[in-house]
Amino acid sequence: MDYGKVNDIMEKKMLDELNNQINEEIFSSYLYLSMAAYFENSNFPGFATWMEVQAQEEMVHAMKFYGYVIERGGKIDLKAIEKPQSEWESPVHAFKAALEHEKHITSRINYLYKTAREVIDPATEIFLNWFVTEQVEEEANASEIVAKMEMIKDAPSAMYMLDKELGARIPLYTMPVAQ
Ligand code: FEO
Numbered sequence: 001m002d003y004g005k006v007n008d009i010m011e012k013k014m015l016d017e018l019n020n021q022i023n024e025e026i027f028s029s030y031l032y033l034s035m036a037a038y039f040e041n042s043n044f045p046g047f048a049t050w051m052e053v054q055a056q057e058e059m060v061h062a063m064k065f066y067g068y069v070i071e072r073g074g075k076i077d078l079k080a081i082e083k084p085q086s087e088w089e090s091p092v093h094a095f096k097a098a099l100e101h102e103k104h105i106t107s108r109i110n111y112l113y114k115t116a117r118e119v120i121d122p123a124t125e126i127f128l129n130w131f132v133t134e135q136v137e138e139e140a141n142a143s144e145i146v147a148k149m150e151m152i153k154d155a156p157s158a159m160y161m162l163d164k165e166l167g168a169r170i171p172l173y174t175m176p177v178a179q
Contacts, residue, residue, distance in 0.1 A: 010074050011119040017112055018124070019077040022065045024108055026081055029058035031101060034084040035094050044159075046167025047091055054098075056172040061131070068127050091159070092149040099142035106135040 010018075036051035069076055088094035109131045116124040145166070152158040 010069075010072050010124070011121065014115055014119050014121055014124055015069065015074045016077075017115055018065055018069050018074070019079075021108060021112060022062050022069075022076070023079045023081065024105065025058050025062035025065060027084070028101065028105060029055045029062065030081055031084040032058060032098065034086050035088070035098065038086060038088060038094060039091070042091070044091060044163045046163035046165065047094075048167075049171075050166040050169045051098075053169045053171050060172065061134075064130075068124075072123070090154065092146065092154075095142060095146050095149060099139065099146055102135065102138045102142050106139060109135055 032051045032055040036048045036055060039045070039048035039051060066076060085097070088097060109128060113125060113128050113132065116122075116128060145162075148162060149159075152162060
């Protein structure tokens with residue numbers, strides 16, 4: 001019986017795009033770490049903590065792609081990570097840039113999903129489902145913060161409170177204390 005095209009080895013196009021996504025996720029981590037550093041220097045330790053945790057999350061995303069490529073027997077192809085921007089005009093500009101970046105990542109995930117369909121790779125489609133849902137949350141989080149900041153309009157006491165609120169974000173992991 002002819003079952004048509006059955007993929008047990010990943011198509012090159014799919015593999016290349018998954019490798020590209022490892023780079024996109026590590027760059028996301030780098031960008032948010034850069035935003036964390038900007039907030040540290042601007043005396044917003046809570047925004048810095050939030051961005052640090054976001055940077056951790058992005059590394060987890062990168063590792064999910066990494067693990068999946070390995071599991072499928074694909075070759076990992078790590079590329080150079082672009083230098084991220086290091087200054088923003090104000091906190092709201094940084095969070096708006098984060099939101100725009102998340103929109104870009106959503107479009108990347110959608111493109112990966114489309115590619116998985118094109119090459120008839122249902123395993124990758126199912127793997128990507130988690131990211132499709134995650135991106136809805138990622139955009140909603142950034143968008144909510146931008147909306148709050150726009151409402152506050154840089155009023156110092158409200159910015160102080162928001163900084164405190166975002167600083168309560170729980171890290172995914174903490175660094176071990178050096179012996
Ligand atoms: Fe990995 Fe924020 O998307």
